[in-house]
Amino acid sequence: MQPALAASVAALPRGEGLAYEPKFDGHRILLFKIDGRAVLQARSGRLVTTAFPDLAEAALALPDGTVVDGEAVVWTGGRTDFAAVQRRAAATAARAGLLARRLPASYAAFDLLWERGEDLRPAPYERRRQRLTALLGPLGPPLQPVPMTTDPRLAATWYETLPAAGIEGLVVKRLARPYRPGARDWLKLRHTEVRDAAVTGFTGPPARPAALVLVLPDDDSPVVSSPLPPALRARAGRLLSGRAAEQPEQPEQPEQPEGAPRTATAVGIGEVPYRAVAPGLLAEVERGTTRHAAVRVRRLRDDLINQI
Missing domain, CATH: 3.30.470.30 (DNA ligase/mRNA capping enzyme)
Incomplete structure (x- = not known):
């Protein structure tokens, strides 16, 4: 429904x-x-x-x-x-x-x-x-x-x-x-379109991700951020390296065949494959007010990593 x-x-x-x-x-x-x-x-x-x-x-x-x-x-x-x-x-x-x-x-x-x-x-x-x-x-x-x-x-x-x-x-x-x-x-x-989003994966090389895959409040469908700036790519690589090595916890997805690649929506491109990471890391993001606006990552909220 x-x-x-x-x-x-x-x-x-x-x-x-x-x-x-x-x-x-x-x-x-x-x-x-x-x-x-x-x-x-x-x-x-x-x-x-x-x-x-x-x-x-x-x-x-x-x-x-x-x-x-x-x-x-x-x-x-x-x-x-x-x-x-x-x-x-x-x-x-x-x-x-x-x-x-x-x-x-x-x-x-x-x-x-x-x-x-x-x-x-x-x-x-x-x-x-x-x-x-x-x-x-x-x-x-x-x-x-x-x-x-x-x-x-x-x-x-x-x-x-x-x-x-x-x-x-x-x-x-x-x-x-x-x-x-x-x-x-x-x-x-x-109040603002600057919000926290859950980081669920990334695209590009693990050491320097090209973009982050995010879950925003109000919508559990993952979306791909706009390309990360160079300094943020390096920081994302450091923070996500250990988390990417973990086996991420996943919700029930009966509609997805076993072994199918994970994909997320990238504005202007469509569905792209990505590598999943364990949950717990947030990113502060900015999004325009239109329905299909790109999501820009402002910073990674490593201060709020959930350790449970």
């Missing part, structure tokens, strides 16, 4: 019939409860059920025939930790249980697509929101609806104050709109 998407805006939208939610930079997940089983699907369509056993177990409390849209997030030190949630998403079945105990995930739910076999996607967001809070309210953590307000003044306060908790913006929805899979009907407002 395709999730709904959001288009970037430069200022806070105001007007009648708008709803505002804090924007969590976690791992986008559609959560299914079907025939007594929980299934977790990433935005790309990849299954990540075994990577999040804590969320899968919590989802068993949902009624059959239910689909929820939201973000898996990990909190450390009172802030959302993007490196930690990406490590969770990349965990093998053997490591997933250990990481779930050390880095427990929460599920920030923001839409209800099906409930007890009823397709709610044609219903207006206002109704879906009411059904979502009624469904998850009695369950409690780790499945929780995100906060929502129709007051633009409160939304502006959230926008200014919540970055201290690692929440970098707002998502804006129209109360009367249906849920349209794959469509950019929602709006997102961020």
Whole structure:
């Protein structure tokens, strides 16, 4: 199932019939409860059920025939930790249980697509929101609806104050709109387009990578950065040499044949092969506001390498 998407805006939208939610930079997940089983699907369509056993177990409390849209997030030190949630998403079945105990995930739910076999996607967001809070309210953590307000003044306060908790913006929805899979009907407002991205691989020689392969918040599909400058190539080679030698943890990818090369999307080129690295390293990146803008690496965040 395709999730709904959001288009970037430069200022806070105001007007009648708008709803505002804090924007969590976690791992986008559609959560299914079907025939007594929980299934977790990433935005790309990849299954990540075994990577999040804590969320899968919590989802068993949902009624059959239910689909929820939201973000898996990990909190450390009172802030959302993007490196930690990406490590969770990349965990093998053997490591997933250990990481779930050390880095427990929460599920920030923001839409209800099906409930007890009823397709709610044609219903207006206002109704879906009411059904979502009624469904998850009695369950409690780790499945929780995100906060929502129709007051633009409160939304502006959230926008200014919540970055201290690692929440970098707002998502804006129209109360009367249906849920349209794959469509950019929602709006997102961020403080900056400078963000942290998870380094998942590289192209070029290991000693001097030509570009990094990155996973950005909001999208688990890897993308290739623009070419690295010479100084950054050398630094990337030093930081990634040991990590490339490790066997990277990978999420479930049933659609990929065994032995198939890993590929990522490079702007203006298409799919290119890359060498994967173990998760845990972040890069500070800058991206334009258009959908297919190139991603430029500003620096490597080796200060935030997750050692778990």
